[in-house]
Amino acid sequence: MCATCGCSDTAVIRLYPADEPERNGAGDSHHHQPHHHHGAEGRDQDHDHGHDHGDHTPGDADPVHRIFTEPGGGDERTVLLQQKVLAKNDRLAQENRDWLQERGVLAVNLMSSPGAGKTTLLERTARELAGKVTISVIEGDQAAALDARRIRAAGCQVVQINTGAGCHLDAEMVAEGLRLLDPPGGSLVVIENVGNLVCPALFDLGEQARVVLASVTEGDDKPVKYPHMFRRADLVLVSKNDLLPYVDFDTRRHAADVRRVSPDALMLQLSATTGAGMQEWYNWLRRRAPAPPHEEDLRM
Amino acid sequence: MHELAITESVVDAVTDRLPDTKITCVHLEIGALSGVVADSVRFCFDLVTEGTNLEGARLEITETAGQCHCKVCGSDFEPDSPVAICPCGSIEISVLAGQELKIASVQVA
Numbered sequence: 286m287c288a289t290c291g292c293s294d295t296a297v298i299r300l301y302p303a304d305e306p307e308r309n310g311a312g313d314s315h316h317h318q319p320h321h322h323h324g325a326e327g328r329d330q331d332h333d334h335g336h337d338h339g340d341h342t343p344g345d346a347d348p349v350h351r352i353f354t355e356p357g358g359g360d361e362r363t364v365l366l367q368q369k370v371l372a373k374n375d376r377l378a379q380e381n382r383d384w385l386q387e388r389g390v391l392a393v394n395l396m397s398s399p400g401a402g403k404t405t406l407l408e409r410t411a412r413e414l415a416g417k418v419t420i421s422v423i424e425g426d427q428a429a430a431l432d433a434r435r436i437r438a439a440g441c442q443v444v445q446i447n448t449g450a451g452c453h454l455d456a457e458m459v460a461e462g463l464r465l466l467d468p469p470g471g472s473l474v475v476i477e478n479v480g481n482l483v484c485p486a487l488f489d490l491g492e493q494a495r496v497v498l499a500s501v502t503e504g505d506d507k508p509v510k511y512p513h514m515f516r517r518a519d520l521v522l523v524s525k526n527d528l529l530p531y532v533d534f535d536t537r538r539h540a541a542d543v544r545r546v547s548p549d550a551l552m553l554q555l556s557a558t559t560g561a562g563m564q565e566w567y568n569w570l571r572r573r574a575p576a577p578p579h580e581e582d583l584r585m
Numbered sequence: 586m587h588e589l590a591i592t593e594s595v596v597d598a599v600t601d602r603l604p605d606t607k608i609t610c611v612h613l614e615i616g617a618l619s620g621v622v623a624d625s626v627r628f629c630f631d632l633v634t635e636g637t638n639l640e641g642a643r644l645e646i647t648e649t650a651g652q653c654h655c656k657v658c659g660s661d662f663e664p665d666s667p668v669a670i671c672p673c674g675s676i677e678i679s680v681l682a683g684q685e686l687k688i689a690s691v692q693v694a
Contacts, residue, residue, distance in 0.1 A: 361609055361692045366602060370594050370613070370686045373601075452587055484587035487620050509676060512669070513620045545677045 296448045296458050300465040301433045303421075303442040374488055377456035381463060381491025389470040389575050392463075394490050396514060397498035398507070399480030402524045404432045406498065406557045406566075407475055411439035413560075414567065418574075419472035423462040425454040425479045432477065442466060453484040456491055473570065482511040494573055497550075500525040501532050505539035508546045515546045520553065520569060527556040588625035591686070592633045595626075599691055600637055610643040610692035617651040618669060618683035642691075651683030 369375065385392050395403050404424075411420050421442040424432045433445035444462040446454060459476060468474050476492060478485040497518040499507055502525055508515040515521065521543050523536065540552055553569065555562030599608060611630075615623045623646045630644045651664045655671035655678050662671055664683075670676050 361694060363690050363692055364603065365690045366599070366688045367690075368598055368602075368688045370591055370598065370688055373594060373597060451590065453590070455590065483620070484590075487587055488590075512676070542676070545675070548677070 296446055296451060298444060298446045298458065298461050298465065299430070299433075301430070301437045301443040301445060303437060303440055371487070371489075374456045377460060378489035378491040381456055381460055382493070384463065385474070385491065385493065386575065388468065390468045390472055390474055391494075391570070391574050392474040392476060392490075392492045393570075393573075394476045394478060394485075394492035394495045395498065396478045396482070396485045396495065397480060397500070397524075398482045398503055401480070401498045401500040401503060402557055403477050403480070403498055404435055406522070406524060406555075407436055407441075407477065408439040409557045409560070409563060410475075410566070411436065411441045413563065415440050418570075419469055421466045421468050421472065421474050423454070423459060423466065423474065423476045425458075425477060427451070427479060448479060452479055452481050453488050454478050454490060455488050459490045471574075473574070482507065482514045486511075486513040486517065493575070494519045496520045496522060498522045498524050499539070499543075501529050501534040501536075504533070505535045505542070508539065508542040512546045515543055515550070518543075518547050518550045520551050521547070522566065523552065523554040525556060525558070526554045526561055527559045587620075588622055589629050589633070591621055592626050592629040595630075595688055596633050596637055596639055598688055599639060603691065603693065604638070606638060607694040608639045608642045608691050609694050610645060611639065612645045612647070612689045612691065614647045614649055614685045614687045614689050616649045616683035616685040618653075618664065618680055619686045621686055623648050647689070649683060649685055652681040653678045653683075654681055 381392075395407070397403050407420075407422060411422075414420060422433075422436045422444070424430075424436060424443055424445045426432060426445070426447060427449065428447050430445045430447075433443040436443045444465050446458050446462055448454065448458070454476065462476075463474070466474065476490055478490075495518050497514055497520070499521060501523060523539065529536070536554070543550060543552055551569065553562055553565045555566055557563065595611065595613065599611065613626070615621050615626070626646065627644055634640050634642060651669060652661060653664055653669045653671070654661050655673060655675050657675035657677050658671060658673040660671065660673070661681065664670065669678050669680065671678055
């Protein structure tokens with residue numbers, strides 16, 4: 286940990302299998318170092334998700350990233366890079382996306398502010414779809430495994446990623462999470478991002494769809510105040526719908542603002558407490574499900 | 586504070602491309618609508634470069650202006666905040682420029 290600002294560059298990634306009691310302090314954990322080679326070390330050396338992220342050759346085929354040099358003053362010279370800052374994350378995200386596609390796995394990046402009800406939504410989803418579809422979850426939080434335990438209690442295999450001071454998940458963390466989860470073809474992986482309406486918006490994880498959860502208790506002004514988050518959403522779920530009579534939340538204004546920021550996003554209202562609207566959410570998942578590579582179909 | 590991770594990405598990208606090369610200056614382009622705060626990147630830069638071949642390097646940031654097109658009134662405008670709102674009041678806009686987040690160049694010794 287950095288002594289100056291308290292930042293940590295080490296994420297801790299741990300698997301919580303659905304059907305095993307938690308091992309005392311052990312688990313299958315992995316310290317994720319953003320700066321190191323991220324090969325197929327650790328468990329399951331034999332399966333096919335190597336994600337050998339260290340093999341990128343600097344300055345290779347991509348013409349956009351070719352290095353040009355210009356003479357500078359004195360002994361210095363200028364090297365033109367013209368490279369996207371997030372090029373590496375974007376490349377790893379695409380590797381995740383390709384891998385998911387090959388397996389026939391649907392991955393959804395679920396984002397919201399803290400306390401909007403992401404975990405509660407997943408608990409109910411897992412219980413109601415049990416036996417119909419295999420769901421595994423990547424939980425992102427700065428600290429603690431509270432959400433992983435809740436999701437595991439609902440019957441899912443979970444990987445908890447603790448980001449330390451990090452405010453979002455990145456594609457490399459998710460690659461490791463997917464490797465540990467080893468999701469079967471035809472299944473659903475939900476990536477519950479760190480609760481935050483700002484930072485996760487910038488980081489592609491390789492998901493096929495981005496879902497933003499907006500609870501009525503947060504107020505109806507969030508699409509305008511956090512447009513980066515809403516602009517790239519495929520689906521906006523308005524949650525805690527059962528609390529509408531008690532809060533000042535203008536559903537029409539909220540819907541209109543979502544529509545303006547993200548004209549193509551679908552909107553659904555639901556309550557994971559009462560179950561209202563949940564079937565529509567399941568229908569949306571079913572429509573997004575990829576064609577499974579094997580005979581078993583994704584049924585919901 | 587995703588700028589910490591952004592700054593780490595800058596250092597990673599530069600050290601990947603130019604390993605074992607002493608870097609004396611890094612020039613970034615950060616658009617006004619990129620979602621990244623230049624001052625926060627400056628704050629993180631010295632911390633993140635410590636112990637790397639970028640340690641001690643200057644950081645120059647060109648902050649490029651945003652440019653948007655309003656789908657309601659049809660005008661092009663430069664938004665005055667990260668939340669792009671047309672002077673006509675519409676937020677139904679498309680972004681033409683200002684989302685850049687790029688390592689333009691580096692100086693090497």
